[in-house]
Amino acid sequence: MQAIQLTAPTINNLKFCELPRPQPAYGEVVIRQHAVSLNYLDLALATGQFGTLAQPIIPGADSAGEIVELGAGVSDWHIGERVVPGMMYSWHAGAIHPQHLHALRGVTINGGLADFAVVPADSLVRIPDSLSWQQAATLPIAATTAWNAIVRGKVQPGSTVLLLGTGGVSLFALQYAKAAGARVIILSSSNEKLARVKALGADEGINYHEKPEWELEVRKLTNGHGADLVLESVGAATFAKSIDAAAFNATIFVIGFVGGAELKVPVLPIMQKMLNIVGNNTGSTADLRAAVRAIETSAIKPVIDRVFAFAEAQEAYRYLQSAAHVGKVVIDLHV
Structure with a gap:
């Protein structure tokens, strides 16, 4: 699959590469990712403001995609469902605890800037039918x-x-x-x-x-x-x-x-x-689910300032860095 890895904490080190398609373990699913929205967190990681980069990582905390494969033990989801993963995989609900900080999507574990991703099924929230892939990708953090x-x-x-x-x-x-x-x-x-x-x-x-x-x-x-x-x-x-x-x-x-x-x-x-x-430290999967429910109930449309192609990922990061945007900056993986 095609992916971008951050190999060192500078925007210039967002590098395209070919990687094997990941395989789901127990309780996980594979999603085909369609769009990624950028957050200040992503920019901070790519510019060395968010601690030490331990190893090359696929960045992108927020993405939207469709389920294409179910791992063993997954019964609540189906192939083809449109979903967004929460940024903190292990924070399902309730108060935050130290152990919830270990698995941060796009920071400590691989994130959205790849054709496919493996994610825990219990970190997923369904996308409302009213939202496009690009709009849905803005939901998990913002x-x-x-x-x-x-x-x-x-x-x-x-x-x-x-x-x-x-x-x-x-x-x-x-x-x-x-x-x-x-x-x-x-x-x-x-x-x-x-x-x-x-x-x-x-x-x-x-x-x-x-x-x-x-x-x-x-x-x-x-x-x-x-x-x-x-x-x-x-x-x-x-x-x-x-x-x-x-x-x-x-x-x-x-x-x-x-x-x-x-x-x-x-x-x-x-x-x-x-x-x-x-x-604030973003929120749990239950918080994301409540945020999405409010968006659906109130017919809210996420505001997207600009959409970049996958090949323009570095330009997208630099545009976010410029602070010229009103709303979200999105990378569409299939443009």
């Missing part, structure tokens, strides 16, 4: 993360949600929040991007280059209340402002560190506002 933010933030009609950027997680959170009846404020450095997300339902957009004290603008737009949920996707560069923009009893849901991984933040407002600062 949709699950956004859904968990909405749930942990207790978003309901009248809530205000603040999104720091226009990437895939933010746009899933935008659509989930609007389906829940919430108000959404979104930040970007680009007025063009803000116009695009307003067309998708965002209520307010703030250009943080034009208004560097954007936290004051958030409070102004909310009559001093602040945001009930802040999706903190940047890290050190914005965290103190996120605290300032948050309402009393708000949740700051931490999902990224593109702006720095070491925090220096004021403790007093965290205490005074009784803020809930919640870390």
Whole structure:
């Protein structure tokens, strides 16, 4: 089969190769993969920001495909079913534990950038008929993360949600929040991007280059209340402002560190506002299943910025690195 291996932590070392088609063990299935969506996690791995690369690996945490072979002991799935695998194979439901971090798809074990993949049957979630392969490939990390933010933030009609950027997680959170009846404020450095997300339902957009004290603008737009949920996707560069923009009893849901991984933040407002600062590590298979069910029920369509061919994988990674996207960047394996 055709595959891409990451042989060293640079984008230039995403190399095409021919590998044997994998065989399923007990409880596993083989899926023929159709599309892969890229996440910051994939970029971090390919640029040396996610620890040491122990060996050549097929990257791509998220993919969508169809089952083409069943291993022994698999009875709940059938050949031809359309599925997405969860990123953490062994985290099926409930709270996360250390053992769940050992099998990370596309990070510690082979992922999506190959014609075929072997995956545990109990990590799979069915794809709604309403979604294409490209759309379905965006679900495992981005949709699950956004859904968990909405749930942990207790978003309901009248809530205000603040999104720091226009990437895939933010746009899933935008659509989930609007389906829940919430108000959404979104930040970007680009007025063009803000116009695009307003067309998708965002209520307010703030250009943080034009208004560097954007936290004051958030409070102004909310009559001093602040945001009930802040999706903190940047890290050190914005965290103190996120605290300032948050309402009393708000949740700051931490999902990224593109702006720095070491925090220096004021403790007093965290205490005074009784803020809930919640870390995120994507989610379990049950979380993915709930996220997909919400997408199907609310007729949400994943937002895809650009689709690259399999042969353009390096270009896709570099495009994600440029931060020019609004929504998800996808690699179609059969274009």
